Amino acid sequence: MPLHESESIVLKTYNLAEADRIALFLTREFGIVRGVAKGARRLHSKFGSSLEPFSIVQLEYFQKDDRELVSIQKADLVISSFEAASDPRFLKVFSRFADLTNVFAQPNLPSPLLYRMLRALILIAAERDTDLTAVELYFEVWLLRIEGFLPDWSVCARCGREFDPAEASELDAEDRLQCTRCSVKGRRPIAPGVRNTLLRILRVSPAEYLREAESHREILRELSAIVFKLLSKAAGPSQAKATARANI
Template identity: 30%
Template sequence: MTLYRDTAMVLRVQKLGEADRIITLLTRRRGKIRAVAKGVRRTRSRWGARLEPFNHVDIQCYTGRSLDIITQAETVDAFGVGLVNDYPRYTAGCAVLETADRLVAEEGEPAMRVYMLLVGAIRALSDRERDASLVLDAFLLRAMSHAGWAPAINDCARCAEPGPHPAFNIAAGGAVCPRCRPPGSVMPSRETFALLDALLHGDWTTADAAAAATRRDTSGLVAAHLQWHLERQLRSLPLVERRATAAT
């Protein structure tokens, strides 16, 4: 039996038996793990509430045959407090958690960058200082960059010709020049390309100034690009309420 300690974000929970739960966590050092929390569904459990989605926790576990066992959990950040009463932020947070869960496919493999992106995104949503849609799209773009799926924004995705280019094609990998443009490509505005670049590189001055229509178009491209590469739809993404608060 090996005992270990780590910090983690709770991604999701599943019922197990009458009183236990299987907790899926993204940890700082061990990547994604699934662990059993015994007795946490009992009303007298003193630490079951700490192992809920959106919580950032310090956990102690020991390795089991198939699933690890959680023996202790302490709250580091209770991010859910800032999300559960705000539907747009809550749904954006759910999409962030589900994306992190899908992107880190292998359990036990280190995923430090995704962990840091996840904690930063959930903290930003909970603090309510930025528009929820912008935070979600920035997380999705940066997480895709880590996975090697970042869309081409300036150079052509097919021939690498320097841009800017007028067309965008999901299957081709992003921006495409007139020579490489496949049928069915869309023609986003220059403002949409600028917002994609700003979100990917953390230019929040440009992102916060984007118009509501530009934010909607950008969100559509980001969601389509992510789900193309995942080869499946995120269950939480259609529920996200895109209520922009852009400057006009």
């Protein structure tokens, strides 16, 4: 029964019996991990406040091959999100991120890019008054990209030609973009700014994107509706509760 160690994000916890907790983590090294923290509900538990949602911890656990739940040995607090999570808006948005991560990420399959992205968003949203609707869009775009559900909006889906930055395009039935030469009558037009904003999200850090978001409200609103449709389709109807956006 090997010991595993990894920096991890606490996504959720559930009470188990009188003294224990089940915790769901996104780990940097091993992907999604679920485990039992024995005695975590006791007053003087060794886990202290380290299992608070969206805290970043250094996790140690044992795992048996035939067990879905690992045995959590230590969760040393690296960065606390207790104060940020006391804000109902932060809690709603990041609880949804936890649900979506659980839906899309595979257990025990590492996704360093997903880990770094979620970690960065937690830190940014916790440190300052942040536009959480813009944070949601950034997370959704990158989640779709990482999991392979985001169409390539840099080129026409039909002819493969790369779009010029100022070029108009149209949305096809699969939410891919086609140039005006390839598209057919009745397709939804997409302004260059909407396409360029999605491509910009894929190129810049969360902090840089959020600095720019304030001046692109209308574009973000239009892009957000398209991205939400993509996300809902990728997750499937059974995950409607997880994909539903927080009312903030």
